[in-house]
Amino acid sequence: MYPSRFDYHRAASIEEAVQLLGSVEGAKLVSGGHSLIPAMKLRVAQPTALVDIGRIEGLSGISSDEDGLAIGALTTHAEVAASAAVKSACPGLAEAAAAIGDIQVRNRGTIGGSLAHNDPGADYPGAMLAFGAEITAVGSNGERTIAASDLFVDMFTTCLDETEVITGVRIPAARGTAYLKHRHPASSYAVVGVAARVATEGGDVSECAVGVNGVTGCAVLAGPVSESLCGRPANQDRIRTAAGRVGESLDGAVGDLYASAEFRVHLAEVHARRALAAAASRAG
Amino acid sequence: MGRYVGHSVKRREDPRFIQGKGRYVANLELHGMAHVAVKRSPYPHARVVGVDSSAAAAMDGVIAVFTGRDFADGGCGALPCGWLVPDTKVPERPVVVTDRVMHVGDSVAVVVAEDPYTASDAVEAIEVEYESLPSVVDARGTTDADAPQLHDGIEGNVSYYWKLGDSEACKQAFAEADETVELELVNQRLIPTAMEPRAAAASWDAASEEMTVWTTSQNPHPIRLLLSAFTLGIPESKLRVISPDVGGGFGSKIFHYPEEVIVPWVARQIGRPAKWVATRTESQMTDSHGRDHVTVARLAMKSDGTFTGLDVETWANQGAYLSTFAPLIPTALYITLLAGNYRTKGVFGRVHGTLTNTVPVDAYRGAGRPEAAYLVERLVDLAADRLGRDPLDLRKQNAIRKEEFPYQTPVAFLYDSGDYDRLMSTAAANADYDGMRRAQEEAREEGRLRGVGVVCCIEASGPAPSAVAGSLGSAVGFWESGEVRVHPTGQISVFTGSHTHGQGHETTLAQVVADELGVPLESVEVVHGDTGRINFGMGTYGSRSACVGGSALVRSAEKVRAKVVKIGAHLLEAAEEDVVYDRDAGRVHVKGSPDRAKAFGEIAFAAYTAHNLPEGVEPGLDFVSFYDPENFTFPASSHICEVEVCPETWQVRILRYVAVDDVGKVINPMIVEGQIQGGVVQGVGQALTETAGYAEDGSFLTGTMLEYAVPRADLLPGIEVDRIETPSPHNPLGVKGAGEMGTIAATPAVANAVLDALRPLGVKHVELPLTPERIWRAVRDAQSAAA
Structure with missing residues (x-):
């Protein structure tokens, strides 16, 4: 289980991550790494470079108001599953997060990573569609907001362009x-x-x-x-x-x-x- | 019960394991060590047209690339098969193929590099040109007229045909039967899945011409023998095989594998130590697999429920080549167990050992015995259904009575001891069987699918009398060696040919020797897994270590005691017959005068100073015994499982699992309980989740843990374990094997429970594993058949 050779970049900010994605050939984003790294170890994925956004500050956390939830892209599945705000505003989302993988995956994996990866067996995409989520992404052309129904295009494919980084998710409050x-x-x-x-x-x-x-x-x-x-x-x-x-x-x-x-x-x-x-x- | 034997002594090996101090082959770092990786076939069957390794060889950090031709020309012999039933046709199994790959994962070329990353890169850079050939993966389908012929001279892809039993008595039983039940089933292919993947390392000393090989083996001595005599050609006197801490085997680490030859051959070739560690995927696609039978069987009975005949025909998939003990498993460890725990007279079984384009199949926990138990116990439940009888009651009616032991079955085995009626009664009482049946009735009234599965199973453990094994096809003997070396201080080193890779021998064998000699457990150290330290040994499999390895140590301890008595009497100035060996205190004293005594340590010291020994007695205190068992031992079990099947998702939930086992005398109850629990979990895995999948085109579908479903903790409730004891008269410890009984019983216990739950829906059979979809389809088919 030895991945092929790759370069590693740690981005200090979203802007730097966007810039690296635009300038480094074959670069892939990594945050929790629980989809990408196993694929690299199996050599199913062989990116020539990784851009690590896992330590960018301000991209993690959950806030809520009467309209709904705002969840940072680096928020882990475990945080979403355990959040009182999520359980109250959108219990189905907490259930989806709690159903992902196992404890290790939930402690490392992030909501932004899961959505960008769009694995057919992932738990979040169906929830995002049903709950009417909006995804915020920043790229070389600036920030935009994408409806979940536009984000997911096909197996492992989203509408994000090569330099775009998901920064957060907004989900309307829905008890039901x-x-x-x-x-x-x-x-x-x-x-x-x-x-x-x-x-x-x-x-x-x-x-x-x-x-x-x-x-x-x-x-x-x-x-x-x-x-x-x-x-x-x-x-x-x-x-x-x-x-x-x-x-x-x-x-x-x-x-x-x-x-x-x-x-x-x-x-x-x-x-x-x-x-x-x-x-x-x-x-x- | 002794001071130690019979007590749950804590495992002495665990502190190092739980602190990460275990020493595994993968941990080994040798000066100048190179790393080996293997290029493997993605094809199930193909001609190798050409191997272009130029790009790989040119990479920085690549030391060498070798092809099959290099190994063949460099003196590597084919991997042999160590168990040949009459007229077995053996396909040649090269260490690395030269012209044809026979299964996905077959080895094509070998890379040696400075680090494992470079080795993996270089493996990808090797270009192999293949010409795909037709392939076949099915145990019975491979004998079809239109199946591709895989090996020259092996007609119809049948390596051997073997039969046992009285076919005339069987025919007559069916002719005179009041009722018969029939069943065709698949016992699916499994991946053994040890925690530690296989690994090998080697170091060649060019000056002394000595080779040291480290390998993840359950039996380092037989591996040395095979390396020396067949594959590597280095004399045993110059070859040391070490199997250090090993993280589980379940049978898969018995066998001689290509990488065990590749690594030492490479080390000698490049003049540097070398190491190979399997990836999980390599383990899943190259470790020997287990089971993989297709069977057609029928059971004859009288209207009063008496079983009279059993007729079995099995196609056993042996894979692409015959692994080290492959033909043993579906013959002498399967057909011989078809009598089960019952008095059925007309038992007749036959097996076709077939070759396919799949990973070789060999022993996996239970090995042949789970296949027999699953078949027999399913048939018994079908019989109960046909006769309208309670399945526990029908089993009790047909079980061998305790006064009939030793009991000669119609299929060769002489069962040693047992009390199957008490076994089943204990299980029924522990489970509250009647209460389970009442709860089932209530559940059915509410439309819920509740089922109760009961089994009574037999195992043959502790192989085997060597002469019997030889007459059945073995190329080796099945005794075990045990040496008890008392040092001058009275400390003891015990050298055993058994190997511990999770079983806890460092504790249990020390318990045995400490009690035999009456010394503290702390003064007994168990040494195993090193041909340089242990004279010889046959290793650990078939639940034999306590039965055979433990008995060898008892014999050696007896010899130590005899010499201690002789020297002790001399030191006490008493006649030998006037002293006794006090096993509670570990000393020799004059009969009737416990104060006139010499301690064990004093006598040991005297044996080594040799200042004052009886006439004719040699100095030293060190004995070795080679113990050849007079028979197998026959553990038995009765397990009861209660399940509920969801009538919408068709998922199976195990509500209770009750196990009662008879493994004879018990050395360490805690370890036995752990063995039963672990075995049950693996048996439940076969029943509910595990299957090694091949597509029809031969591609391998379960190469990672994403696809191959080993059981998880949430699959089972707490397992309720209990025992009865009928000591085996066939070994001095009275023990029977404990390592495999759980696996053997659990698969049919769960299957019977699920099929019992589905009975109101008219379902008679579902193939394993009992996945929701298979159950859903079976229910749908039964309903459309009824409509």
């Missing part, structure tokens, strides 16, 4: 959120992960979103599930019927040695129903 996953017994990646958000007005479902990761190459929003719940009170039967439509959004489901595409779609239905029920119950 939940995340549930079926964990791969070896890797702990999501075989299926379902994030659900339900908001109610006067007893009727006013807003609903379901994000699914692990099933397809890139996390998706399950539109038909949401549509079939809105405008009426959520009850068990309606949730079951709605969750049964999750497969309509999962064309291109992929399988592996552990679980076929077909079984993943089945699990997605089960988890969508359970996640919707939990989210609806929290929404009140």
Whole structure:
């Protein structure tokens, strides 16, 4: 498990990181390193240089106001999972963070790194889609804000350009959120992960979103599930019927040695129903 | 029970392990040491058209690149197989291939470099031109007419065919049966997954022409023998093999591997010490794998439930080559166990040892015995289902009675001792079996899938009488050596041919010797794992170290005692028959006069000063014994597992796991409990999570821990362990093997529990591992068949 040769740069600021990404050929960003370094040890990834942003100050931490949460890119999964602010403003996000990998991964891995990597088995992407997250990134053309639905393009692919660095995530406050996953017994990646958000007005479902990761190459929003719940009170039967439509959004489901595409779609239905029920119950 | 034997003495080796002071091969740093890396085949089967190593050889820090031709021309012999049943056809296994790769991971070239990073870079820089050839990975499919022929002269890819039992009695049992049940199953391929990957290092002394090899082996002496006689050609007198601290083996470190030859050959070639350490991926794709059977079997019975016949045909995947003991596992360690714990008369089994384009398969914890137990115990549950009987009750009806021991089975073994009825009753009482069944009824009424799995399993441990092993195909003997060397101060060095790589021999063997001689545990040091210090040894596998290695030490201690008595009597000016050896106090005294005594240390000192020895007695106090067991020992177990299966995600949750084992007399209850627990976890791994996967095209799908699912702590609740003891009459300690019973019993216990849970849904069988998807599909199939 010896990686191929690479240079190492430690950026003291975002500006320096952006500048290094623009000037050093083949450079990759590293923060927690829990996706990139194992890939380098297997020589699946062979970057010629690393730009380490792990020690840049001011990129870590969670703040909240009545609109929602602002989470710095270097905030670890363990911090998100344990945060009282997150549990209160968006419990589903704390559940997604707590479901990632194992203790070591959660203590090192960062939210910005996970989003930029966009692994199909990652837990955050489905949650970001369902919870309506906005991602802030800084690049050579300055700062921009990206909707989660624009960020995730394809397997291991985002809309970020080569010099852009994620600096933070904003997530609207939503009590009615939940995340549930079926964990791969070896890797702990999501075989299926379902994030659900339900908001109610006067007893009727006013807003609903379901994000699914692990099933397809890139996390998706399950539109038909949401549509079939809105405008009426959520009850068990309606949730079951709605969750049964999750497969309509999962064309291109992929399988592996552990679980076929077909079984993943089945699990997605089960988890969508359970996640919707939990989210609806929290929404009140 | 002695002063030490029978007590949970804390493991003396643990302080160094838990403080990071263990000394493993990978820790070894030798002056001027070079690093070795191996170029491996990505193809399951291909002709090697050419190897271009020029770019690699030109890299800074690369010392040399060698190809298969260099090793063949440089005197490396093919890796031999040490167990050949009649008419075995052995495919040649070169250390590094010259013209054809036979499995993914087969070695093609070797890089030697100044550091492991450069060695890895150079491996990537080697260009190999392959011409892909058709491949086959399936144990039975490889015998199909349209399967590629893998080796010249090995027709149909069958290396051997072996059968045992009374086929006429078996036929008659089926002809006269009231009921029969049939089962076709796969016992899936597993990766042994020791914590420490394999490693080898070597140092050549050009002046003395002596080679020292460090290797992660469970048996350094047989490795020295194979290196000397077959692969490296250095005389045993000039070859020292050291197996220092080793982080687990589970069987996979018994065998002679190519890298053990490559590294010393390189060290001699370049005149510098060399070292190779496997990556985890190399371990997963080149350590010998376990299991991999396809079996068709049927059980005949009378309407009252009496088992009368068992007919088994198995295709055992041996991989691309025959690993060191490969043919032993599905023959003399599998077919011989098919009688299980039952009185079935007409048992007949046959096995086809087949060759494929996969990693060689050899012993993995349990080795043949788990395959037999899983098959027999599944059939018994199917029989109970067919007859409408309680599975525990049916087992008790057919179990060998305690008064029938020694019990001759129809498949060669003579079981030594046991009390299977008490074993099962104890398990049932500990589990509250009736309460479990009531809870199951209630759960079913609520629509929950609750299951209870019960098994009664047998193991043959402590191989083996050498003459019997020889008659069954072994090229070596299976005795063990044990030397007890008393130093002049009375301190004792114990030299054992057994090897500890997690078992705790430094504690348990010291307990045995300290009690035999009546000396403090602290004065006994156990030495193992070094051919330069131990005269010879057969090593550790098959749960043999206490049975065979411990017995050798008892024999040597007896010889020490006899000489101590002789010298002690002389010093006490008494006749030999008038003194006694007091094993509680560690001294010799005159009968009836405990005050007229000589302490063990005094007598040891006298043996070395030799100022006043009895006539004809040589100085010194050092004895070695070579103990050849008169039979295997036969541990048994009854385990009960309670599960619930989620009817939506189809995940299995183990609610309780109750184990009752009979491993004979116990030297250290804490260590035995740990062995049972660890074994159970590995057996549950086979039942629920583990499978070494090959795609149909021969590519290997489980090369990392991202894909290969070893069990995690949260897979199991606390394991409730208990024992009964029926001492083995076949060794002086009365012990039976304890290392593998848990693994053997756990797989069928969990499988029976899950299938019991699924019974209301009409599911009769699901292949291992019982993943949610496999269960989901089985339920769906059963429901559509019922519709």
